[in-house]
Structure formats: C-alpha cells, structure tokens
Amino acid sequence: xxxxxxxxxxxxxxxxxxxxxAPWQKPWKPGDKDVSQPYNASSxxxxxGWSNIVSLWIASDKSGYTSPAWVTxxxxxxxxxxxxxxxxxxxxxxxxxxxxxxxxENGTTEEKVIPVNRIFYVFNEEQLADPLTExxxxxxxxxxxxxxxxxxxxxxxxxxxxxxxxxxxxYRPSTDGIRLPRPEQFHExxxxxxTGLHELIHATGAAxxxxxxxxxxxREEVVAEAGAWLAAMRFGLPATPENSASxxxxxASRLKGDQAKEIDRALADAQKAVNFIEQMAQECxxxxxxxxxxxxxxxx
Numbered sequence: 001x002x003x004x005x006x007x008x009x010x011x012x013x014x015x016x017x018x019x020x021x022a023p024w025q026k027p028w029k030p031g032d033k034d035v036s037q038p039y040n041a042s043s044x045x046x047x048x049g050w051s052n053i054v055s056l057w058i059a060s061d062k063s064g065y066t067s068p069a070w071v072t073x074x075x076x077x078x079x080x081x082x083x084x085x086x087x088x089x090x091x092x093x094x095x096x097x098x099x100x101x102x103x104x105e106n107g108t109t110e111e112k113v114i115p116v117n118r119i120f121y122v123f124n125e126e127q128l129a130d131p132l133t134e135x136x137x138x139x140x141x142x143x144x145x146x147x148x149x150x151x152x153x154x155x156x157x158x159x160x161x162x163x164x165x166x167x168x169x170x171y172r173p174s175t176d177g178i179r180l181p182r183p184e185q186f187h188e189x190x191x192x193x194x195t196g197l198h199e200l201i202h203a204t205g206a207a208x209x210x211x212x213x214x215x216x217x218x219r220e221e222v223v224a225e226a227g228a229w230l231a232a233m234r235f236g237l238p239a240t241p242e243n244s245a246s247x248x249x250x251x252a253s254r255l256k257g258d259q260a261k262e263i264d265r266a267l268a269d270a271q272k273a274v275n276f277i278e279q280m281a282q283e284c285x286x287x288x289x290x291x292x293x294x295x296x297x298x299x300x
Contacts, residue, residue, distance in 0.1 A: 011260070012058045037141060037233050041069040041125065042078070044136030050230065050267040052092045059090040060124065067125035069132055076123060081130045089121025141236045148189055150237065150286070151196035154277060157284040160203050169195045171202040178203060190238035194228060197237065201227035204273040212269055218254040219266045227270035234274060235287065 038056035039046045047053055047070075056070060073089070076082055083089075098114045125132050144150040155162045161177040169180050178199045186192045201224040205212030214220045232239035255262040281287045 012062075038068050038070055040075075040122070041071045041132050041136055042075040046141075047092060049093065049095070050226070050271045053230070053233075054267065055090055055092060056122075063124070063126075065124045065126045069125040070122040071125075071128075071132070072120050072122050076128060079132065079134055081128050081132070083123045083127050084129050087123060087127040089123050092120055092122055094118045094120055141233065143238075144236050147193040147237050148183060148196070150235065151193045151200070153284075153286055154235070154281060155196065155200050155203075157280040157286060158200065158203065158209070158277060160200070169199055171199045173206065176203070176206060176208070193237050194232065194239050197228035197231050197239070198224050200277065201231070201270065201273045204276050205269075210269075210272060210276055212273075216256050216262070218256070219262050219269075222255070222263070222266040223269045223273065226267055227273045230270060231274045231277060234278060235281070 037046045038053065038060070047056060059065070060068075070090070070092075071079070073083065094117070096116045098116060099111055100114055101109050101111050104110050152162060155178055160171075161175070163177060163179045164182050166179060167181055167185070169178075171178050178196070180192070180196060180199070183189075183192055186195075202220065204210050204227075205214050205220070205223075212220075212223070229239050231237070255266075278287070
C-alpha cells in the first residue's frame with residue numbers, strides 16, 4: 001500500500017484507539033444485519049488482511065455506511081452505475097504471489113516467491129448513484145452453533161493446555177497454558193468465546209509458535225484484542241471485547257517508540273496470529289481450507 005494510503009489508516013487507527021473507537025472495540029455477531037465483514041460486490045469475496053478490513057471499517061464508521069459492499073470505479077462501470085460526483089474512494093491493497101525458478105550462487109535451481117502489490121480505490125454501495133442490484137451476494141459467515149466448544153477445540157488444535165476455574169483469564173508462558181474462569185462465571189456465551197480467543201492470540205506468540213516479540217506489553221495487548229476480533233470474523237464467532245474501551249485506550253497510550261510503526265506492527269502480528277490459528281484449524285479438520293486466490297482477487 002502506498003505510504004500516503006497506509007499513513008492515513010494508521011492515523012485513523014491511533015485516533016480511534018485514543019478515543020476508544022477502534023474497530024475491534026466494537027461487538028461482532030455473525031449474521032447481524034447491521035454488522036457485516038466488508039466484501040467486494042463484483043467477486044462476492046470478503047476482503048482479507050488487516051489493512052483492508054480496518055481501512056474499510058474505519059471508512060464505514062466515519063461516513064455512516066451501513067452496506068458492506070464495495071467496488072472499484074471500473075467494477076461499478078461494468079455494472080452500469082458510477083460513483084456520485086465528488087465521492088472519494090477508500091484504499092485497499094491487492095497482493096499476488098508469483099513463483100519463479102532461478103539459479104543461485106551455487107549453480108542449483110531454486111524456486112522464489114515474488115510478491116506483487118497494487119493499490120485499488122473502492123467505493124461503498126452508498127457512494128454510488130444507484131444501488132448494486134446486480135452485484136454478487138455477500139459472503140455468508142455462518143455462526144458457530146457452539147462457540148465456547150469451538151474455541152476450546154481451537155486452543156486444543158494449537159497444542160495449548162486449557163483449564164477452567166478462578167476469577168481471572170490468562171495465558172501463562174511458563175506452563176504454556178490458558179486458564180479461563182468457569183463458563184457460569186460469565187454473563188454471556190459471547191464473552192467466553194471472546195476471552196478465549198484473546199488468550200489464544202497471546203499464546204501464539206510463544207517461542208515454539210510465532211516467537212513474537214512480547215517485550216512491550218502495551219503492543220501485545222493491542223495484538224491480542226485486534227487478533228481476537230479478526231479471528232471471530234474468520235471463524236463465525238461472536239466478539240465482545242474482553243477489555244473495556246478505556247482499558248485498551250490506556251494500553252495504546254503506553255506504546256513505546258513511534259506509535260504509527262507500533263500500531264502497524266501490532267496489526268501485522270495480529271493477522272499472523274490469526275493465520276497461524278487458521279492453519280491449525282484446517283489441519284485438524286475444524287474448518288475447510290480456503291482457496292489461495294481469495295486474498296489475491298478480493299480487491300480486484
């Protein structure tokens with residue numbers, strides 16, 4: 001993503017964190033008619049990657065859009081409609097990976113993966129002169145019928161011991177285990193699932209997994225909260241922020257160094273954690289595999 005585009009997203013994220021209005025501080029319920037993951041109305045695919053999802057959520061929140069459907073200028077034109085005069089697009093990034101075989105310095109042939117990045121500007125359905133009547137239908141995110149059991153299986157699939165009891169939720173690095181209060185101690189099932197995801201994201205940072213730098217506790221809390229929200233959308237789980245807005249805002253204000261860089265780093269780490277959990281879930285059959293072309297074609 002261009003420096004100008006990504007900087008705008010970072011600035012909005014920092015402002016949202018300080019005001020307690022970051023996207024992952026808002027509830028997410030699969031199937032909720034007023035809350036839906038942003039998708040491309042030409043391909044019908046959901047946008048992937050933290051920068052795309054957050055960019056579109058921030059734009060929707062700022063402008064009051066209720067439609068999750070987005071299209072490029074060309075896609076709108078192909079559908080016989082166009083953005084209203086004066087409307088500005090929102091940036092999303094498109095990644096595609098090309099494989100190329102090259103000889104190395106030892107004379108042997110090896111395969112290299114070359115990433116290609118392009119920026120597209122998309123328009124929300126509510127920025128168009130006419131509604132997207134001929135557009136692809138939005139992706140249906142099926143709600144898990146047993147969210148608590150599903151999260152427990154996700155934790156098990158990641159090889160992390162889970163125990164119940166006490167009045168605190170935490171991941172303990174020394175034992176590499178997660179402990180959650182008993183289900184009856186929570187007010188709602190959604191709180192159990194959200195808290196379990198939060199602690200699971202923490203656990204992905206262990207040396208035996210992603211070996212994430214957790215020296216800055218403030219950044220790690222942002223990673224866990226944002227990652228839990230992204231994971232909830234991916235797996236069809238309800239997300240009720242485990243931390244209050246004021247609590248998370250407090251952590252954000254204590255980020256060390258350049259806040260913009262630390263926010264970017266935290267969100268990138270959150271996405272890596274979700275990808276790690278998704279791979280584990282696929283390997284043990286909890287979820288179906290996803291077509292590799294999804295991320296590449298979502299923005300195009």
